[in-house]
């Protein structure tokens with residue numbers, strides 16, 4: 001064994017010992033995790049698998065701000081739409097998780113963050129390749145691992161579905177199950193290869209904020225900035241959950257510095273919030289007159305093709321508990337939540353900036369099937385129904 005390699009393995013085993021202590025701290029006293037700080041936590045070398053889409057650029061900002069070094073590994077296709085200026089300070093490695101990991105061979109990092117995990121085999125291969133050269137594996141999973149969401153107060157200890165059931169009703173259910181099952185098995189693979197004491201799993205709910213390419217949440221910044229009669233789906237008490245992507249990124253980097261291992265639901269807001277309350281709070285981001293019209297008739301919403309308007313999802317069947325995930329462990333470990341108005345304003349500003357193409361905007365704002373285009377019609381039908389009844 002050459003000296004460098006011996007030194008590295010000695011360093012790895014020391015790091016593993018430190019992670020074990022932090023992991024014990026999680027069960028004994030979560031407060032211990034974020035207060036731990038020693039010289040080894042500064043200037044970490046962090047590899048992000050992915051890093052150029054949504055969560056990645058915010059992790060990069062948080063990490064660079066705190067004096068760490070970043071390498072990203074992507075195919076070189078996706079371009080960031082926030083923090084573009086920071087990428088000149090990032091080492092960008094090119095390959096493909098499907099079949100080309102050469103750029104990762106023979107390299108050492110303190111931490112690898114697996115953002116781009118879309119197949120169990122991808123995580124298996126990168127974990128195997130990096131296990132002796134990297135101290136910690138951070139896997140970005142999802143609260144999708146809890147699908148079907150049949151209970152409330154879903155904690156990290158809930159047992160997970162590891163196989164897509166044979167008999168399923170439709171394509172949609174297969175997709176829902178498929179994503180959660182892939183994430184759950186990827187978590188297991190990461191833990192099996194790196195060991196529990198060197199693995200951190202983060203399970204975010206809907207992440208929202210600037211650079212979100214899913215177009216799921218953007219309805220609200222667009223709509224609430226316009227004011228007027230605004231459709232709010234759902235019954236009073238229908239819970240909603242979401243988390244600002246920047247809060248996840250900042251907190252994750254602190255968890256990494258504290259050498260935290262374990263599994264965490266990355267879920268906000270801090271206290272239970274229902275949909276009406278969410279829209280009320282969010283509307284305060286914009287200085288316009290808004291009248292909220294709550295539509296609390298699930299059948300009417302289904303008939304009018306509004307089974308969800310993220311963060312609200314019609315809470316029935318397999319989705320009943322999708323916004324009933326427990327966030328106590330994450331909050332105890334230091335996850336904090338910025339004001340909702342800041343999320344709304346910043347996302348609005350990003351959406352109407354040069355970083356987003358007119359084509360992308362039109363896709364949402366001129367979508368004949370989207371709620372933005374249909375809202376007036378649905379509200380008129382709702383009013384007519386009320387007047388009849």
Ligand SMILES: NC(=O)c1ccc[n+]([C@@H]2O[C@H](COP(=O)([O-])OP(=O)(O)OC[C@H]3O[C@@H](n4cnc5c(N)ncnc54)[C@H](OP(=O)(O)O)[C@@H]3O)[C@@H](O)[C@H]2O)c1
Pocket residue numbers: 049050051052053054055056057073074075076077078079095096097098114115116117140141142143203204205206207208214
């Ligand atoms: N968005 C949400 O609300 C949400 C909620 C829960 C969990 N999550 C999870 O959060 C994670 C982060 O998502 P993100 O979009 O923010 O991640 P990201 O790291 O910002 O972007 C995804 C990255 O994967 C890279 N990539 C895609 N295919 C690749 C391949 N074959 N080989 C190498 N790189 C590849 C892309 O670059 P190239 O295209 O250039 O290769 C891109 O940089 C995901 O695992 C997602 O499942 C998201």
